[in-house]
Amino acid sequence: MNSExxxxxxGGGSSxxxxxxxxxxxxxxxxxxxKNENLGVKLLITGKGRCNITNNELNKxxxxxxxxxxxxxxxxxxxxxxxxxxxxxxxxxxxxxxxERGARVFPVSDKSRxxxxxxxxxxxxxxxxxxxxxxxxxxxxxxxEISSVVLKNGDExxxxxxxxxxxxxxxxxxxxxxxxxxxxxxxxxxxxxxxPALCSIIIKEPWIKELEGLSLKNVQINIFQTNSHVKTGKxxxxxxxxxxxxxxxxxxxxxxxxxxxxxxxxxxGQVYLEIDFKPKLDFKTLDKRLQKxxxxxxNKQFKNSxxxxxxxxxxPIFIKLSKINSAKKIHAITKEERKIILHLLKNFKxxxxxxxxxxxxxxxxxxxxxxxxxxKTMKSKIINNLYLAGEILDIDAPTxxxxxxxxxxxxxxVGENFKTK
Ligand SMILES: Cc1cc2nc3c(=O)[nH]c(=O)nc-3n(C[C@H](O)[C@H](O)[C@H](O)COP(=O)(O)OP(=O)(O)OC[C@H]3O[C@@H](n4cnc5c(N)ncnc54)[C@H](O)[C@@H]3O)c2cc1C
Numbered sequence: 519m520n521s522e523x524x525x526x527x528x529g530g531g532s533s534x535x536x537x538x539x540x541x542x543x544x545x546x547x548x549x550x551x552x553k554n555e556n557l558g559v560k561l562l563i564t565g566k567g568r569c570n571i572t573n574n575e576l577n578k579x580x581x582x583x584x585x586x587x588x589x590x591x592x593x594x595x596x597x598x599x600x601x602x603x604x605x606x607x608x609x610x611x612x613x614x615x616x617x618e619r620g621a622r623v624f625p626v627s628d629k630s631r632x633x634x635x636x637x638x639x640x641x642x643x644x645x646x647x648x649x650x651x652x653x654x655x656x657x658x659x660x661x662x663e664i665s666s667v668v669l670k671n672g673d674e675x676x677x678x679x680x681x682x683x684x685x686x687x688x689x690x691x692x693x694x695x696x697x698x699x700x701x702x703x704x705x706x707x708x709x710x711x712x713x714p715a716l717c718s719i720i721i722k723e724p725w726i727k728e729l730e731g732l733s734l735k736n737v738q739i740n741i742f743q744t745n746s747h748v749k750t751g752k753x754x755x756x757x758x759x760x761x762x763x764x765x766x767x768x769x770x771x772x773x774x775x776x777x778x779x780x781x782x783x784x785x786x787g788q789v790y791l792e793i794d795f796k797p798k799l800d801f802k803t804l805d806k807r808l809q810k811x812x813x814x815x816x817n818k819q820f821k822n823s824x825x826x827x828x829x830x831x832x833x834p835i836f837i838k839l840s841k842i843n844s845a846k847k848i849h850a851i852t853k854e855e856r857k858i859i860l861h862l863l864k865n866f867k868x869x870x871x872x873x874x875x876x877x878x879x880x881x882x883x884x885x886x887x888x889x890x891x892x893x894k895t896m897k898s899k900i901i902n903n904l905y906l907a908g909e910i911l912d913i914d915a916p917t918x919x920x921x922x923x924x925x926x927x928x929x930x931x932v933g934e935n936f937k938t939k
Pocket of ligand 1: 528529530531532533534551552553554557558559560561563564565566569570571572652653654655683684685686688689692693694695697698879880881907908909910918919920921922923925
């Protein structure tokens with residue numbers, strides 16, 4: 519058995535690599551164990567291969583709010599390594615960043631590969647011993663202390679300290695299949711039930727597949743819940759921005775951000791959404807605009823009159839739902855029919871059957887109960903020589919770079935415990 523290490527890091531994702539690099543930079547002898555053939559598999563697919571590394575929200579009070587009630591747990595980690603530190607960390611190593619809409623920060627190159635290369639060099643420069651194809655199967659522990667870890671191939675390693683950064687359960691093909699939760703539960707940690715978050719939703723209407731690939735900009739999506747007591751939907755959430763139709767439902771930033779809420783609502787009732795294609799115009803103003811448009815195209819057929827109002831792909835479905843004869847001349851459209859059109863433009867209803875599962879979820883909500891982790895050091899309060907960082911913690915945030923920021927900050931914070939130089 520090998521026991522030459524100060525720290526064994528289990529999981530070579532964003533938080534594990536940051537922690538291992540920083541601990542080694544501080545003078546620790548570090549072994550990094552990763553079950554995949556390569557490090558940072560998930561990092562490579564973030565932001566559709568562009569990696570939204572952080573969010574340029576420089577006010578720490580505002581920043582923690584994005585993580586909900588649990589955000590305050592991150593204060594110390596953000597003080598150790600904040601947004602500017604992340605940007606400088608990569609800039610110093612040759613990867614410049616740019617800030618896009620919604621303060622989202624990306625590498626100028628639009629390549630997450632560049633960030634991964636920086637992290638791998640950081641590990642090598644600081645002499646972290648890296649073992650890939652090294653799947654941890656068992657963590658041995660007694661008397662509130664870990665004694666060693668055993669790999670799938672039987673190799674056993676021990677160190678003074680251990681860090682579990684095996685991520686959540688989302689996108690299991692990337693390697694994060696929830697292994698860490700099992701070990702930690704055995705050691706006595708409370709695991710808040712992991713649930714998929716930031717995921718697409720499945721829509722009941724069978725014609726939804728005809729809209730696949732259509733993206734919507736500047737729409738408002740309102741979420742409603744009904745149950746046996748409340749038959750007319752109660753509005754429970756609402757977002758403005760971009761959305762996207764998939765083969766069987768919807769995705770895109772505003773859907774992803776509402777998906778955690780939708781998942782919880784589905785557990786206690788029926789849930790549907792309404793798309794407002796013209797959120798900046800109230801009913802009255804939109805009606806005026808419609809009347810003006812119709813006057814200008816009074817001799818057109820109904821089916822040829824909607825191009826200015828809606829994306830092309832959705833028009834055939836819109837016409838079907840309106841039940842207005844598609845060949846009807848605009849001048850023959852009645853006031854009642856105009857009301858139907860208005861209603862569909864402002865309240866285009868779709869019934870939600872479910873949120874998609876872990877397979878395609880961007881993050882996992884739930885994880886190690888934060889009450890059992892010291893927020894200043896990321897040290898477990900249950901096991902003496904254990905640290906925790908990254909998505910395995912019960913913390914998650916909307917899209918925008920916040921999830922990676924918490925990985926960088928919590929990972930770095932673990933590394934700060936190993937200052938020997
Ligand atoms: C498609 C997609 C796009 C995303 N885009 C963004 C984005 O643009 N911005 C953003 O902020 N967030 C984004 N996220 C979320 C973000 O990627 C994660 O929150 C973050 O990568 C989690 O980092 P982690 O280090 O905690 O875990 P992971 O990156 O999941 O790393 C965990 C590592 O542990 C390894 N491991 C697991 N079990 C074992 C074991 N038994 N033995 C050894 N190793 C093990 C895994 O193989 C994996 O490499 C995205 C996620 C997905 C899925």
